[in-house]
Amino acid sequence: MTQITSHSPIHVIGGGLAGSEAAWQIANAGVPVILHEMRGVRGTEAHKTDDLAELVCSNSFRSDDATSNAVGVIHAEMRMAGSLIMACADRHQVPAGGALAVDRDGFSAAVTRAVQSHPLITVLREEIQGLPPREWDQAIIATGPLTAPGLASAIQAETGADALAFFDAIAPIVYRDSINMDICWYQSRYDKVGPGGTGKDYINCPMDEAQYNAFVDALIAGDAVGFKEWEGTPYFDGCLPIEVMAERGRETLRHGPMKPMGLTNAHNPTVKAYAVVQLRQDNALGTLYNMVGFQTKLKYGAQAEIFRLIPGLENAEFARLGGLHRNTYINSPTLLDRSLVLKSRPGLRFAGQITGCEGYVESASIGLLAGRFAAAERKGEAPSLPPDTTALGSLLNHITGGHIVSDEEPGKRSFQPMNINFGLFPELEPGSIVKPEGVKRFRGKDKTIMKRQLIAKRALADCASWLGVPAPVLAESA
Ligand SMILES: Cc1cc2nc3c(=O)[nH]c(=O)nc-3n(C[C@H](O)[C@H](O)[C@H](O)COP(=O)(O)OP(=O)(O)OC[C@H]3O[C@@H](n4cnc5c(N)ncnc54)[C@H](O)[C@@H]3O)c2cc1C
Structure with missing residues (x-):
C-alpha cells in the first residue's frame, strides 16, 4: 500500500527505542520518514540482533503505576500520545509484580x-558516518549511548563541546532450571500483583547474616583489580555496580537490591531472611531470570564464582554475565532549544539517550516528542510543547534547560543522565495538600504520597488536554 503525501521526508538516524518511536510519530502525522539503522551492516558492543528497538539489558520498563510513580505517569502519557513502544510493550508483557516487563x-x-x-516509513540498513547532509534539511539523530564513532566525532566537531563517555554495568541472566527451588521461592515483594503479575513473579534467594557477610566480603575482594582499572568512573547512581555498592558500606546492599522486606521464606516462614537476592522473569517462556539490581563490572570468572555463593544459585548457569557499557550523550541544556533542535543547525534534532535522558522509557519518550515536533515543522506548524506539569514536559524541560550548571562544577560534566522522577516536576499550587478529614496525625510519609498522587493526577489531566484526548481512568493506588 502506498500513501500519497506532498511532504519531503524527514530522516531519522538510529532505529532504537527513540528512533523507532520518532519515525512512528512522524509517519502517523502524515509525513514520510527514512529511518537509517546501521545494525545489519555494523553492530554495537551491546546489541545482539538486527531488530529495531532491541532492549540491550533488563526487560523491564519499570513501574506501571500512573497514580503515584513518575515512570508510570510517563507510560500513561505516552499511551495517550499513541506511542508505538508502549503499545508493543503492553502486547508483549510478562509477569513482573507492579512493573511493566516484556x-x-x-x-x-x-x-x-x-x-x-508502515506505508510512510522506509528503513535503510546503513551506517551514517557524519552529520546529516544539508540537503536532508530535517533530520533527527537518535543513535543512543553506543553511537558509532564516525558520527560521534562529527557531533563533537559540530558542537565544539565534548560528548561525554562513561561506563555503566549490566546484570547477569540465569537459566531458571539451574536455580535450586528447594531453597528459593516465588513471591513478589509484599505480594504485589501489579498490572500483569500474580504476586509470585520473582524468585527469591534467602541469606542469613553469616552468608550475607561472606558474600559482601567476596564481592569486595573479587573487585580489587576492577576498582583500580575503573577508578574515577562517574557512575550514574541508579545503575551502580553491585560491587561498588558493597564497597560503599556493609549494610548498603541489605538496604538496596538485597533488602528482605515484604518477603516470607516459603520453606521456613518463621525465620526472617537477613538479606534476599531477587530474580525477575526475563522472557515469556519463563526460562530466563534476571538478577535484579546486580549490574556488575566484575570479571566473568569472578562473577560466576561469587554469584554461586548465593543460596539457591550454587549450580546457577548464566545465559549472560554482567558487563560494562559505554554511554555517549551531548550537553543538551546548552546545545538544544526547547523543541530539541541543535541551536547551531536548524532542522537537526536529537532524541533518546544521546540527549542525556536515561532508560528505555525516557529515551522513547524523547523520541516521541522529537518526532511530533519535526512533523509539525515539516507541515509548517509551530511545534506544540507539552505542558511543564506533565512527565513529558518535565523531562524535556530538564534536558533542554531545566538542569542548572553549578559554579563549582561548570560545563558539561555537571549535566548527568536523568531518569524521570518527581523531582523534575514543578511544585503544586500552595494549599493543594490538604489533610484528609478524620486523619489526626498527617505524617511526612503520607504527605509525600499525597503530593505524588496530586502531581500525577495533574500531569495526566494536563497531558490529556494538551493532546486533546480523554485522560485515562486509573484505579486508586493502595
Ligand atoms: C549496555 C547497556 C545496558 C543498558 N541497560 C538498560 C536497562 O537495563 N534499562 C534501561 O531502561 N536502560 C538501559 N540502558 C540505557 C538504555 O539503553 C537505552 O537507553 C535505550 O536503548 C536508549 O535508547 P536510544 O534509542 O537512545 O538508543 P538505542 O536503543 O541504543 O538505539 C540507537 C540505535 O542507533 C544505531 N546507531 C548508532 N550509531 C549509528 C549510526 N552512525 N548510523 C546508523 N545507526 C546508528 C544503533 O545501532 C541503535 O540501534 C542501557 C544501555 C546500555 C548501553
Missing part, C-alpha cells in the same frame, strides 16, 4: 514489523 524478542519483533510495514 518478552524482549516479541517486543522488538513487534516494533520492527510495525515500522517496516
Whole structure:
C-alpha cells in the first residue's frame, strides 16, 4: 500500500527505542520518514540482533503505576500520545509484580514489523558516518549511548563541546532450571500483583547474616583489580555496580537490591531472611531470570564464582554475565532549544539517550516528542510543547534547560543522565495538600504520597488536554 503525501521526508538516524518511536510519530502525522539503522551492516558492543528497538539489558520498563510513580505517569502519557513502544510493550508483557516487563524478542519483533510495514516509513540498513547532509534539511539523530564513532566525532566537531563517555554495568541472566527451588521461592515483594503479575513473579534467594557477610566480603575482594582499572568512573547512581555498592558500606546492599522486606521464606516462614537476592522473569517462556539490581563490572570468572555463593544459585548457569557499557550523550541544556533542535543547525534534532535522558522509557519518550515536533515543522506548524506539569514536559524541560550548571562544577560534566522522577516536576499550587478529614496525625510519609498522587493526577489531566484526548481512568493506588 502506498500513501500519497506532498511532504519531503524527514530522516531519522538510529532505529532504537527513540528512533523507532520518532519515525512512528512522524509517519502517523502524515509525513514520510527514512529511518537509517546501521545494525545489519555494523553492530554495537551491546546489541545482539538486527531488530529495531532491541532492549540491550533488563526487560523491564519499570513501574506501571500512573497514580503515584513518575515512570508510570510517563507510560500513561505516552499511551495517550499513541506511542508505538508502549503499545508493543503492553502486547508483549510478562509477569513482573507492579512493573511493566516484556518478552524482549516479541517486543522488538513487534516494533520492527510495525515500522517496516508502515506505508510512510522506509528503513535503510546503513551506517551514517557524519552529520546529516544539508540537503536532508530535517533530520533527527537518535543513535543512543553506543553511537558509532564516525558520527560521534562529527557531533563533537559540530558542537565544539565534548560528548561525554562513561561506563555503566549490566546484570547477569540465569537459566531458571539451574536455580535450586528447594531453597528459593516465588513471591513478589509484599505480594504485589501489579498490572500483569500474580504476586509470585520473582524468585527469591534467602541469606542469613553469616552468608550475607561472606558474600559482601567476596564481592569486595573479587573487585580489587576492577576498582583500580575503573577508578574515577562517574557512575550514574541508579545503575551502580553491585560491587561498588558493597564497597560503599556493609549494610548498603541489605538496604538496596538485597533488602528482605515484604518477603516470607516459603520453606521456613518463621525465620526472617537477613538479606534476599531477587530474580525477575526475563522472557515469556519463563526460562530466563534476571538478577535484579546486580549490574556488575566484575570479571566473568569472578562473577560466576561469587554469584554461586548465593543460596539457591550454587549450580546457577548464566545465559549472560554482567558487563560494562559505554554511554555517549551531548550537553543538551546548552546545545538544544526547547523543541530539541541543535541551536547551531536548524532542522537537526536529537532524541533518546544521546540527549542525556536515561532508560528505555525516557529515551522513547524523547523520541516521541522529537518526532511530533519535526512533523509539525515539516507541515509548517509551530511545534506544540507539552505542558511543564506533565512527565513529558518535565523531562524535556530538564534536558533542554531545566538542569542548572553549578559554579563549582561548570560545563558539561555537571549535566548527568536523568531518569524521570518527581523531582523534575514543578511544585503544586500552595494549599493543594490538604489533610484528609478524620486523619489526626498527617505524617511526612503520607504527605509525600499525597503530593505524588496530586502531581500525577495533574500531569495526566494536563497531558490529556494538551493532546486533546480523554485522560485515562486509573484505579486508586493502595
Ligand atoms: C549496555 C547497556 C545496558 C543498558 N541497560 C538498560 C536497562 O537495563 N534499562 C534501561 O531502561 N536502560 C538501559 N540502558 C540505557 C538504555 O539503553 C537505552 O537507553 C535505550 O536503548 C536508549 O535508547 P536510544 O534509542 O537512545 O538508543 P538505542 O536503543 O541504543 O538505539 C540507537 C540505535 O542507533 C544505531 N546507531 C548508532 N550509531 C549509528 C549510526 N552512525 N548510523 C546508523 N545507526 C546508528 C544503533 O545501532 C541503535 O540501534 C542501557 C544501555 C546500555 C548501553
